[in-house]
Amino acid sequence: TMVTTPSTAMTPARSPSIPPLISPPLVSTLQVIEPDIISAGFDNSRAITTTYLLSSLNSLCEKQLVCLVKWAKAMPGFRSLHIDDQMVLIQYSWMGIMSFAMGWRSYLNTNCELLYFAPDLIFNEQRMKQSAMYDLCLGMRHIGEEMMRMSMSPDEFRCMKAVLLLSTVPKEGLKCQASFEELRMTYIRELHHAVGQQTSSPVQCWKRFYQLTRLLDSMHNLVGGLLEFCFMTFTQSDLWSVEFPEMMSEIITAQLPHVLAGHAHALRFHKK
Numbered sequence: 326t327m328v329t330t331p332s333t334a335m336t337p338a339r340s341p342s343i344p345p346l347i348s349p350p351l352v353s354t355l356q357v358i359e360p361d362i363i364s365a366g367f368d369n370s371r372a373i374t375t376t377y378l379l380s381s382l383n384s385l386c387e388k389q390l391v392c393l394v395k396w397a398k399a400m401p402g403f404r405s406l407h408i409d410d411q412m413v414l415i416q417y418s419w420m421g422i423m424s425f426a427m428g429w430r431s432y433l434n435t436n437c438e439l440l441y442f443a444p445d446l447i448f449n450e451q452r453m454k455q456s457a458m459y460d461l462c463l464g465m466r467h468i469g470e471e472m473m474r475m476s477m478s479p480d481e482f483r484c485m486k487a488v489l490l491l492s493t494v495p496k497e498g499l500k501c502q503a504s505f506e507e508l509r510m511t512y513i514r515e516l517h518h519a520v521g522q523q524t525s526s527p528v529q530c531w532k533r534f535y536q537l538t539r540l541l542d543s544m545h546n547l548v549g550g551l552l553e554f555c556f557m558t559f560t561q562s563d564l565w566s567v568e569f570p571e572m573m574s575e576i577i578t579a580q581l582p583h584v585l586a587g588h589a590h591a592l593r594f595h596k597k
């Protein structure tokens with residue numbers, strides 16, 4: 326489905342009184358295709374057990390995966406990649422994209438006091454401990470705190486999330502490496518442009534761009550730990566009796582051997 330960009334559609338042809346919108350189409354398209362907030366369907370009246378918490382996270386994850394695939398396919402240029410590359414990019418980046426978006430919701434809605442997975446699934450300290458993922462939750466909260474410290478803008482957030490989709494590749498390379506690298510560069514330039522909108526001098530712009538790309542790099546470390554936990558929970562799901570819905574199971578089954586074999590290569594802006 327063609328996504329119209331309001332900036333072009335809404336800019337009156339000739340009206341000297343109203344300055345033409347200068348936001349480049351890419352940023353306004355990212356705004357238009359941004360998925361809505363999804364509810365987990367969490368029953369807050371039930372006894373809160375670790376198993377129920379994790380199973381609820383997984384059913385929320387399943388719903389978010391459906392939206393994530395739609396969002397990726399609506400992202401300008403993504404569909405021009407080789408279909409196999411589209412698949413592997415989503416398989417390698419879904420955890421990072423979901424976590425980054427959750428950090429953003431936690432920043433916007435709770436000032437990073439809590440982890441805002443969904444309007445009906447918000448983790449306070451106690452729930453973080455109960456979830457058996459306390460350290461991962463702290464790592465996630467730190468991401469949200471960085472967004473708050475930088476007072477990250479919605480445009481910067483959406484550009485960074487687009488870059489995250491294009492930040493983990495197979496070690497042996499993609500089917501169409503050139504079109505991937507061109508697309509990644511396009512979104513990195515778009516991020517730089519969004520940073521320029523938040524700063525008033527080139528030096529400030531580069532400093533902020535440096536800090537935001539550092540934050541993007543740090544997502545890889547958090548995601549590594551999360552994937553380990555995810556794979557461990559998945560392989561022992563009968564033991565923990567944590568439910569893994571269909572699409573999640575498919576993605577994890579496809580992704581797990583490659584990641585454990587060290588085939589997933591994280592693209593970083595900075596030396597570690």
Ligand SMILES: Cc1noc(COc2cccc(F)c2F)c1-c1ccc(CNS(=O)(=O)C2(C)CC2)cc1
Nearest residue numbers: 379382383385386423424427458461462465555558
């Ligand atoms: C949905 C959803 N919105 O955000 C996130 C990122 O989650 C976390 C991020 C950081 C620390 C944590 F502690 C998280 F939980 C998810 C999300 C939910 C489930 C799964 C797969 N399931 S899983 O096995 O990894 C697990 C987590 C249930 C145990 C994967 C992402």
